[in-house]
Amino acid sequence: MGGTWTLGVSLLLITLAALAALRVRRNARQQEADLAGSGNTPTAGLFEGFRVLVRNRLLLGTTVLIAAGNIGLAIGDSVEAILVLRVLDLGVLFYGALGTIAACAGLLASVVAPRIVQTIP
Numbered sequence: 855m856g857g858t859w860t861l862g863v864s865l866l867l868i869t870l871a872a873l874a875a876l877r878v879r880r881n882a883r884q885q886e887a888d889l890a891g892s893g894n895t896p897t898a899g900l901f902e903g904f905r906v907l908v909r910n911r912l913l914l915g916t917t918v919l920i921a922a923g924n925i926g927l928a929i930g931d932s933v934e935a936i937l938v939l940r941v942l943d944l945g946v947l948f949y950g951a952l953g954t955i956a957a958c959a960g961l962l963a964s965v966v967a968p969r970i971v972q973t974i975p
Contacts, residue, residue: 907914938949 907917935949938944938952939946
């Protein structure tokens, strides 16, 4: 009984994600068709973004620091399950609630972040 509703919710979310991806893909194709019809075709190559990144030292430094921070966070997340389940013995329910709280905090942060950025001079 417990896994049935979670499987249903997971399938619903996967279906919604697939529908959103199809909509984005359709819009991208429409934009490509509009660009092709107007004669303004993009000329950037495959590695143009990397060239811009390497030439701009501030952008390169920011990117490397963010990547390093994400690696550090991933290392901490890999042992979090062991800590919560085995060392602290808090159980699977607590670990699931912890993940849910973290996801909700991430969503809230993504909503609040633009307002915070606008207040910074």
